[in-house]
Amino acid sequence: MLTRIDHIGIACRDLEATVDFYSRTYGFQVFHTEVNQEQGVREAMLRINGTDDGGASYLQLLEPIREDSAVAKWLAKNGEGVHHIAFGTEDVDGDSEAIRDKGVRVLYDEPRRGSMDSRITFLHPKDCHGVLTELVTSATPGDDEAH
Amino acid sequence: MLTRIDHIGIACRDLEATVDFYSRTYGFQVFHTEVNQEQGVREAMLRINGTDDGGASYLQLLEPIREDSAVAKWLAKNGEGVHHIAFGTEDVDGDSEAIRDKGVRVLYDEPRRGSMDSRITFLHPKDCHGVLTELVTSATPGDDEAH
Numbered sequence: 001m002l003t004r005i006d007h008i009g010i011a012c013r014d015l016e017a018t019v020d021f022y023s024r025t026y027g028f029q030v031f032h033t034e035v036n037q038e039q040g041v042r043e044a045m046l047r048i049n050g051t052d053d054g055g056a057s058y059l060q061l062l063e064p065i066r067e068d069s070a071v072a073k074w075l076a077k078n079g080e081g082v083h084h085i086a087f088g089t090e091d092v093d094g095d096s097e098a099i100r101d102k103g104v105r106v107l108y109d110e111p112r113r114g115s116m117d118s119r120i121t122f123l124h125p126k127d128c129h130g131v132l133t134e135l136v137t138s139a140t141p142g143d144d145e146a147h
Numbered sequence: 148m149l150t151r152i153d154h155i156g157i158a159c160r161d162l163e164a165t166v167d168f169y170s171r172t173y174g175f176q177v178f179h180t181e182v183n184q185e186q187g188v189r190e191a192m193l194r195i196n197g198t199d200d201g202g203a204s205y206l207q208l209l210e211p212i213r214e215d216s217a218v219a220k221w222l223a224k225n226g227e228g229v230h231h232i233a234f235g236t237e238d239v240d241g242d243s244e245a246i247r248d249k250g251v252r253v254l255y256d257e258p259r260r261g262s263m264d265s266r267i268t269f270l271h272p273k274d275c276h277g278v279l280t281e282l283v284t285s286a287t288p289g290d291d292e293a294h
Contacts, residue, residue, distance in 0.1 A: 001174065002173050002174075002175075002195070003195075003196060004195060004196040004204070005152055005155065005195050005196065005204045008152065008155060008229075008232055010276070010278060012276050012277075017276075018276050021275070021276055024249065025246055025249055025251060025275075026149050026234070026246075027148065027149075028149075048149070048150075048151060048152050048234070049150060049151040049152065049198045049199055049200060049204075050198065050199035051196045051197065051198060051199070051204070052196055052197035052198070052199075053196060057151070057152045057196075057198070057204060079277050080276045080277030080278075081272070081276075081277035081278055082229040082232060082278055085155055085229060087173070087195070099172055099173075102171065102172055104172060125228070128168070128172075129157070129159050129164075129165050129168055129227045129228075130157075130159075130226050130227030130228035131157060131227075131228055131229055
């Protein structure tokens with residue numbers, strides 16, 4: 001069961017400049033940064049609020065580190081902007097299976113590693129009215145400690 | 148101060164079909180529907196989770212009711228997908244003024260009426276790394292009663 005908006009993924013060309021914009025304009029703070037080699041991105045998570053399922057909602061700022069990454073190709077086509085949205089669940093395996101059974105294409109056979117050691121998968125945007133949609137199970141639900 | 152992700156605004160061509168997708172696929176329920184003549188849209192709010200500032204996070208599904216509305220033009224150019232993101236604040240007037248003073252273009256001189264009698268304004272996407280960004284002050288903070 002999807003119990004929160006986990007994050008909004010935003011593609012950008014310059015991670016430091018974009019973090020600076022969000023920090024300067026709104027006061028949002030960097031909660032976590034990492035490089036995800038498999039996804040071909042480096043990223044900053046800005047924590048916006050806590051959620052009533054014990055998790056939190058973030059902005060995830062994404063800069064590609066390789067020209068052949070999905071985010072690099074998306075940026076070349078669309079320019080900077082909202083790349084995907086993500087819903088949090090306690091059971092990404094069960095939920096993605098149930099959603100696949102409803103005829104929505106799930107992009108990974110098995111969930112992969114996402115931000116902060118979460119487990120994630122993606123749903124095909126053409127099956128979701130144009131919205132690239134991610135499902136996320138946090139490594140440690142309710143863990144609010146910055147890394 | 149912006150204290151939550153208030154909603155993600157998603158543009159669609161057929162509101163009933165899109166509501167049906169979100170309901171069937173994820174079990175999300177319609178919390179509120181309305182027509183906003185000024186914005187030229189009819190919309191459904193799907194409540195996803197409560198937030199630790201006493202508010203909530205929604206998906207806002209938007210279908211244009213006029214060809215000359217901003218959402219209709221956006222759909223013609225981009226197809227269905229994420230149209231904007233919105234942050235909740237207790238003081239949309241003060242925050243939009245402070246943000247304008249930082250050099251970000253605020254699209255309305257004064258906040259206008261948004262979903263559920265909220266007061267809203269928008270920031271120019273070109274000043275926000277490609278993201279059309281809305282600021283929202285709810286009519287009744289913490290009011291979780293469906294209409």
